[in-house]
Amino acid sequence: MFRNSTTAWGLVARAFHWILGLAIIGMLAYGYWFNHYAPRPDRFFHRSIHADIGYVILLLMVARLIWRAINPTPALPDGTPAWERALAHINHWALYLTTIVVALLGWAHSGAHKPDYADWFGLFRVPQFTSENRDNARFFEHWHIWLAYVLIGLVALHLLAALYHRVIKRDDVLARMVSGEG
Numbered sequence: 001m002f003r004n005s006t007t008a009w010g011l012v013a014r015a016f017h018w019i020l021g022l023a024i025i026g027m028l029a030y031g032y033w034f035n036h037y038a039p040r041p042d043r044f045f046h047r048s049i050h051a052d053i054g055y056v057i058l059l060l061m062v063a064r065l066i067w068r069a070i071n072p073t074p075a076l077p078d079g080t081p082a083w084e085r086a087l088a089h090i091n092h093w094a095l096y097l098t099t100i101v102v103a104l105l106g107w108a109h110s111g112a113h114k115p116d117y118a119d120w121f122g123l124f125r126v127p128q129f130t131s132e133n134r135d136n137a138r139f140f141e142h143w144h145i146w147l148a149y150v151l152i153g154l155v156a157l158h159l160l161a162a163l164y165h166r167v168i169k170r171d172d173v174l175a176r177m178v179s180g181e182g
Contacts (some may be wrong), residue, residue, distance in 0.1 A: 005074065
């Protein structure tokens with residue numbers, strides 16, 4: 001089943017979830033690594049790769065939100081308290097929004113930084129929507145990094161909620177995202 005139902009996530013939604021989830025976690029770890037451990041002469045290379053993957057994440061996130069808009073969202077199990085439903089809703093939308101804002105700030109940083117990070121894996125140049133400006137580059141980078149830390153917290157909360165459903169509540173919430181059964 002490619003499309004979602006009212007009780008289970010379809011193959012496309014599950015693919016978006018797992019591909020984006022792994023890519024986002026990988027990018028958070030990679031960004032931390034090259035900012036704190038990579039040798040300084042190599043940082044432009046690593047930041048360029050980071051930007052290239054960030055452009056893909058932004059594109060996939062937009063595609064995911066379009067797919068979500070045209071598909072039903074499976075309901076949480078009967079008996080789920082209102083506070084859990086609200087927290088799940090807030091966390092999901094905070095993940096989407098924060099991921100998009102972090103990616104857009106990275107893209108803005110690319111255009112304001114000299115040299116920019118617009119050469120997508122050497123295949124073509126990604127259009128930039130900001131112009132070169134050292135102060136703006138620092139501003140965009142600062143907020144890109146701080147919101148990446150917020151994103152880490154949101155991802156951790158999401159993972160803890162999945163474990164809560166699997167281990168404590170013993171319901172099918174996690175299974176629906178893993179196998180599509182529900």
